[in-house]
Amino acid sequence: MDNYKLLITGGLPLIGETYVSGGKNTSVAVIAASLLCDEPCTIENLPDIEDVHVLVDILTNLGAQVEFDTAARRMYIDPHKVASCVVPYRQSQRMRASYYLLGALLGRFGQAEVGYPGGCAIGNRPVDQHLKAFRALGAEVEEKGAVIYAKGKMTGAGVFFDRITVGGTINAMLAAARAEGTTVLYNVAREPHIVDLANFLNSMGCKVKGAGTGTIRIQGVRYLHGSTYTVIPDQIETGTLMIAAAATRGDVVIRGCIPTHMEALTAKLLEMGVQVSDTDDAIRVRTLRGHRAVNIKTQEYPGFPTDLQQPMSAMLTKASGDSIVIETIFESRFKHLIEMQRMGARVRILDDTAIIEGVPELYGAPITATDLRAGAALVVAGLMAKGVTEIYEPAYIERGYEHMEEKLRALGADIHREAL
Numbered sequence: 001m002d003n004y005k006l007l008i009t010g011g012l013p014l015i016g017e018t019y020v021s022g023g024k025n026t027s028v029a030v031i032a033a034s035l036l037c038d039e040p041c042t043i044e045n046l047p048d049i050e051d052v053h054v055l056v057d058i059l060t061n062l063g064a065q066v067e068f069d070t071a072a073r074r075m076y077i078d079p080h081k082v083a084s085c086v087v088p089y090r091q092s093q094r095m096r097a098s099y100y101l102l103g104a105l106l107g108r109f110g111q112a113e114v115g116y117p118g119g120c121a122i123g124n125r126p127v128d129q130h131l132k133a134f135r136a137l138g139a140e141v142e143e144k145g146a147v148i149y150a151k152g153k154m155t156g157a158g159v160f161f162d163r164i165t166v167g168g169t170i171n172a173m174l175a176a177a178r179a180e181g182t183t184v185l186y187n188v189a190r191e192p193h194i195v196d197l198a199n200f201l202n203s204m205g206c207k208v209k210g211a212g213t214g215t216i217r218i219q220g221v222r223y224l225h226g227s228t229y230t231v232i233p234d235q236i237e238t239g240t241l242m243i244a245a246a247a248t249r250g251d252v253v254i255r256g257c258i259p260t261h262m263e264a265l266t267a268k269l270l271e272m273g274v275q276v277s278d279t280d281d282a283i284r285v286r287t288l289r290g291h292r293a294v295n296i297k298t299q300e301y302p303g304f305p306t307d308l309q310q311p312m313s314a315m316l317t318k319a320s321g322d323s324i325v326i327e328t329i330f331e332s333r334f335k336h337l338i339e340m341q342r343m344g345a346r347v348r349i350l351d352d353t354a355i356i357e358g359v360p361e362l363y364g365a366p367i368t369a370t371d372l373r374a375g376a377a378l379v380v381a382g383l384m385a386k387g388v389t390e391i392y393e394p395a396y397i398e399r400g401y402e403h404m405e406e407k408l409r410a411l412g413a414d415i416h417r418e419a420l
């Protein structure tokens with residue numbers, strides 16, 4: 001139980017300018033990838049969020065020298081003193097991305113012993129595709145007592161993923177980066193953070209081609225030199241801020257983002273009647289009239305992102321008409337809508353589909369966050385609602401959003417913490 005709750009007095013439009021922080025899901029991949037290097041690396045634009053701090057702890061416990069200057073958002077990582085290949089369960093279960101240590105340690109040392117990952121309870125989330133890739137690259141893999149043991153000299157191979165998996169793609173890239181020979185990964189994820197990871201690996205001297213397409217080719221290299229690298233802005237934070245601006249009928253400019261990463265969401269907001277305009281590195285979101293209901297089907301990138309389904313479906317609870325939301329990526333990602341029924345939302349959920357009947361008003365109520373993006377969705381709901389909303393278990397939000405409360409307050413939101 002968190003020791004504080006969030007209090008939001010809703011009904012205020014978000015107005016003004018804000019900025020996007022470095023990407024959570026790219027940062028955790030790039031930080032893990034730095035272990036592959038034979039020299040120190042410096043990574044810029046890292047967000048000051050819980051998941052990054054957990055990864056700093058894990059790398060430090062492995063023996064790496066890590067200095068994270070949160071004010072400068074810069075991290076220095078010297079991996080040459082890494083003396084262990086073991087990440088115990090008590091550490092690995094603190095986040096999802098701890099499983100990237102499997103690929104990084106296998107890629108560097110040919111050995112890894114990592115406890116099962118944690119992460120948001122949004123579905124079963126097996127790792128069979130990760131293990132399939134490791135085995136194809138020459139590892140012997142065993143699962144025993146919530147720990148994955150992998151050992152073997154990485155040798156280039158072909159890997160065809162049975163389903164598109166972001167984590168599986170990243171883990172295979174890490175394990176293959178220094179393998180002997182060439183690896184071809186088929187049916188891979190194409191998210192912006194896959195491309196960012198490939199760019200970081202190549203900045204160290206790796207030979208990765210095709211990131212962002214369905215097939216990635218990696219020619220293993222023996223030695224990786226140090227690198228200074230800047231991670232891309234967070235696509236999901238950008239989208240969450242765009243949705244919050246539209247949901248409160250505000251007028252917000254979001255700076256430091258990459259508009260081309262946002263096309264699926266932008267198209268949906270335009271379909272709803274929201275005004276969206278962009279320049280090279282900024283997006284402006286305005287609403288001049290009511291929002292039409294729309295249908296959403298989550299898909300792998302460049303489709304509508306599953307991580308934005310939750311904040312978007314919160315916004316749809318007040319759209320004019322019925323919206324249908326189909327969640328194709330995770331089995332259990334509608335819990336936030338069940339919470340929002342206490343605020344007056346009208347929702348029917350059947351397996352992977354939520355039918356949301358738009359209502360004229362939501363009313364503040366005590367609600368509880370169940371995962372990171374559910375927390376963001378409940379914040380959007382609180383900003384939209386009449387009266388005061390109390391959000392319990394809000395610490396989930398800090399895992400993936402840097403200074404969210406401060407950013408929203410600077411845009412005019414009435415949001416603050418209260419000790420329990």
Ligand code: EPZ
Binds near residue numbers: 025127
């Ligand atoms: C990453 O999770 C992100 N997490 C998730 O973001 C994101 O929702 C997801 O990708 C999809 O974009 C991080 O990057 C740390 P997947 P990941 O492997 O890698 C199934 C957030 O809010 N699958 O692409 O775990 C899996 O069960 C988080 O920032 C297998 O069946 O997602 C899921 O149904 C939440 N076998 C689907 O594939 C496997 O071996 C997609 O999962 C791997 C995955």
